[in-house]
Amino acid sequence: MAFEDRRKSPYVKVVKAEAPIKVSLDVTERNVIIHLGGNSQVIIIPRNNQLQCKVILLTFVNSGLLTAKEVSEVLGFTVRHIRDLNTKMYEADVYSLIDKRKGQIQDYRFTPEIKAELIQQVAANAITGKPTSSRAVSQHIKERCNLVLPDRSVRLHMKKLGLPKISNSLPALVEDLKKNSKP
Numbered sequence: 001m002a003f004e005d006r007r008k009s010p011y012v013k014v015v016k017a018e019a020p021i022k023v024s025l026d027v028t029e030r031n032v033i034i035h036l037g038g039n040s041q042v043i044i045i046p047r048n049n050q051l052q053c054k055v056i057l058l059t060f061v062n063s064g065l066l067t068a069k070e071v072s073e074v075l076g077f078t079v080r081h082i083r084d085l086n087t088k089m090y091e092a093d094v095y096s097l098i099d100k101r102k103g104q105i106q107d108y109r110f111t112p113e114i115k116a117e118l119i120q121q122v123a124a125n126a127i128t129g130k131p132t133s134s135r136a137v138s139q140h141i142k143e144r145c146n147l148v149l150p151d152r153s154v155r156l157h158m159k160k161l162g163l164p165k166i167s168n169s170l171p172a173l174v175e176d177l178k179k180n181s182k183p
Helices: 051-062 069-076 081-092 111-127 132-144 151-161 161-179
Strands: 023-027 032-037 041-046
Touching: 023 069, 023 161, 032 051, 041 051, 041 111, 041 161, 051 132, 069 081, 111 132, 111 151, 111 161
Parallel strands: none
Antiparallel strands: 023 032, 032 041
16 A cells, blocks of 8 residues: 555546537528527528528538538538538638629620621511521521521520510511601
């Protein structure tokens, strides 16, 4: 007994660990609701605040309170994409989550001259009673100008220029102008 260290207590003090916070998610039509533990504490985020949803949910993933799978189901992304976003946010802050795409800035194929031909062909077809569908307009431009334009692109530019709206009213307008211009 003399060789024992009497400074140490034979009793080990047991430290009671706090139970980890249980976080659960509910998704409604308008909100993402985060339930924090057994207490009735909730965080409500409007679903249309997409950046806020991403930041808060990814923060919970980073803290280990939610899994990437749970967050991927809420945001509609793959688990891999959630992990990539989480890494980006951790390394480069929230700015990395902002969508920086600008789209095509310039029309390369549809130059102003081609748009003029498109407008002219839609007007001619509308006045003469021929179809003004993108397929018909594309075919007539091909025959008349030897330009091959995809139907889908023609439809897009017709919509951008508002041509479908005038294709029905243009023949009546031309007839009205003809009647009023005669002395």
